[in-house]
Amino acid sequence: MIEYVPEGGNWQAIPPGLSRRVDQIRERSRTRGLIHTTYYGRLRWDAPSYTISTYFSRSGNGCFIHPQENRLISAREAARLQSFPDAFVFTGTSRAVAAQIGNAVPPLLGMLLGTVLPGESVVDLFAGAGGLSYGLEMAGKKVAYAVELDRYAAETFRYNHPYSIVKQFDLSTAEAINELTVDVTDLGGCDLLVGGPPCQSFSTAGSRRNDERSTLVNRFVDAVRVLNPAAFVMENVLGLRSFKNGTVLKEVIADLSRLGYEVAIWDVTTDRFAIPQRRRRLLVVGSKRPLDPPQPITPAYKNGALAAVSVRDAISDLPPLGAGGGISPVSVELPGTSGLYQQYVRGNMSSGEYMTAMSTKWSGGNPMQARLR
Structure with a gap:
């Protein structure tokens, strides 16, 4: 079914008669005005992902189809979208790992x-x-x-x-x-x-x-x-x-x-x-005393606008996978990258260095004033 879904698309691109569940969604949307925009959704390269839930291993439960390949995102790709470095190790079954990442x-x-x-x-x-x-x-x-x-x-x-x-x-x-x-x-x-x-x-x-x-x-x-x-x-x-x-x-x-x-x-x-x-x-x-929340580093994403950090920035350097792959820490040699986010998740840049660089980039050259390491 997901072969029919274009980048940024969803269940509406799946032809009638191919899936009973999709047909039910289509009928509910027709009669009740319910448009589930993320069901069977494919990510866009140049936008942030939607919320990574515990069910990113199920195509019908959200927008979790890889932007280019005809598969769902892997656990490591989901972890990157959650900002886990590649060195972070998840243990347990594939279902347990999905729950850990999504939660x-x-x-x-x-x-x-x-x-x-x-x-x-x-x-x-x-x-x-x-x-x-x-x-x-x-x-x-x-x-x-x-x-x-x-x-x-x-x-x-x-x-x-x-x-x-x-x-x-x-x-x-x-x-x-x-x-x-x-x-x-x-x-x-x-x-x-x-x-x-x-x-x-x-x-x-x-x-x-x-x-x-x-x-x-x-x-x-x-x-x-x-x-x-x-x-x-x-x-x-x-x-x-x-x-x-x-x-x-x-x-x-x-x-x-x-x-x-x-x-x-x-x-x-x-x-x-x-x-x-x-x-x-x-x-x-x-x-015991009032606290100020952390100040935003990047602008909020709006459809059609430039994303501060996109799906492409997060996972485009990872190699192609078969369905179900990509749970372990990245062990293959990755191509060189100048991307700030990819430098961070690979461990070549600390979180503090990454945030300072992003703050400088999006604040007109005035980096955030915070204790970063």
Whole structure:
């Protein structure tokens, strides 16, 4: 089916009668006015990608077809669009790797957050593969302790953060919060608490079920209460703002404010931070004193405009693949490149050097004033 989809196209290019599901989408769109622009979508070389979800290995669940080859993007290509360096190793089955990449906070966003957040020692809850922690370490933080329930994600975190204590347990119970308290107290506490409670219940892309995962944001509040960090960041999807008519988010903010924190909501879109992906996320940020969010590095992408960092910038240097390839770190010899983003993901340029270069490029020669490494 994907052979019919041109660059930048979607399910509308697939002929009728070829797929029952596509025919159903076509009929719903005709009768209800629903146009699913990303279903069976092919990426554009000269634009950022859409949000990389956990289902980038399924053609019908988003815009994940390679811009040129008749296949879906590989795990390594998806990781690059998420701003993971090529040296970052993912462990587990192909499905587990896809979930780790799709659920991750882009490391470059984590790095920029690290430049404006106080303290040095970090505890990461619901840590996933460790994209946020990886970025915070780029900014000079030390991730002392992390908790993740999924064993493959915990293995990935452990592999890429060899100096961190990584534990695998369920944070949904009072006993788990007690164990967390004892462990972190033994380490001397933490300056910064971060985490991304599972967001499936809040996502507007799903059925917004009222399942037990929707209570895990309250466990994060409990962790703030018992650990008393200097600052915290809770990352989630934008749908948290409207879930249950916004009451869940309002209660979370009220609870955190009563603990003595200045609480702010930072609405961030990753293409504003030199990342080749249009991914929008909500950050609930608190500290003992007001904090300013990181300033955008690049302009927002608009259809037809020049992309600051495009899919081409991210993956065009990678070799052709068969379907299902490209999970491991890049081991082949790649052609030379002068591209800033490709230099970064290859490890030839630090994240700080990359951000400084991009800031200089897009700010008329005035680089960002931030602590970058």
